[in-house]
Each structure stands twice: as C-alpha cells, then as structure tokens.
Amino acid sequence: MENERVLYVKSGCPWCVDVQGYLRDHDIAVRTVVVSGDRAAMEEMVALSGQSKAPTLDWDGEVLADFGVDELVPFLEGRL
Numbered sequence: 001m002e003n004e005r006v007l008y009v010k011s012g013c014p015w016c017v018d019v020q021g022y023l024r025d026h027d028i029a030v031r032t033v034v035v036s037g038d039r040a041a042m043e044e045m046v047a048l049s050g051q052s053k054a055p056t057l058d059w060d061g062e063v064l065a066d067f068g069v070d071e072l073v074p075f076l077e078g079r080l
Helices: 014-025 039-049 069-076
Strands: 005-009 031-034 056-059 062-065
Touching: 005 014, 005 039, 014 069, 031 039, 039 056, 039 062, 056 069, 062 069
Parallel strands: 005 031
Antiparallel strands: 005 056, 056 062
8 A cells, every 4th residue: 555645834935836836737636735834744844854944855764854856857767
C-alpha cells in the first residue's frame, strides 16, 4: 500500500505557491496542509522534517524540506 503524499505549506509563501502550481500543472496529486495558524499541523511538519520552513513534502515517507521547484523536479525523477 502506498503512503500518503502530503505537501505542507504556509500562507503567503511564494515558494509554496510555485510548488503547488508545478504539481497542479503536471497533474501530481498531493494532499495539501496549510500550517499557518494550525499548531498541530506545524508540529506535525516539524516532527517530520526537523525544521519549520515550508514547503515541506512527505512523498511516501521520503521528506523534501524548504525547497523550490528547482529542487522538486530532480526529487520527483524516478518517483512518478
């Protein structure tokens, strides 16, 4: 069974907007969690990644944190 793919984002984060646009434009499904104003979601992201910067992606148990589209593209190679 495949793990869930979760993208943690913050409101007003330009990197988050760019990453969400890339995923949408390439029909890559993820569940998006907005951590701004949600203490439990922020704690979940920090526990997962060891840091508080967004975006953070949990891709079937592999974590990519504090990244932009330039880091996302190579991360996704071979995972799709």
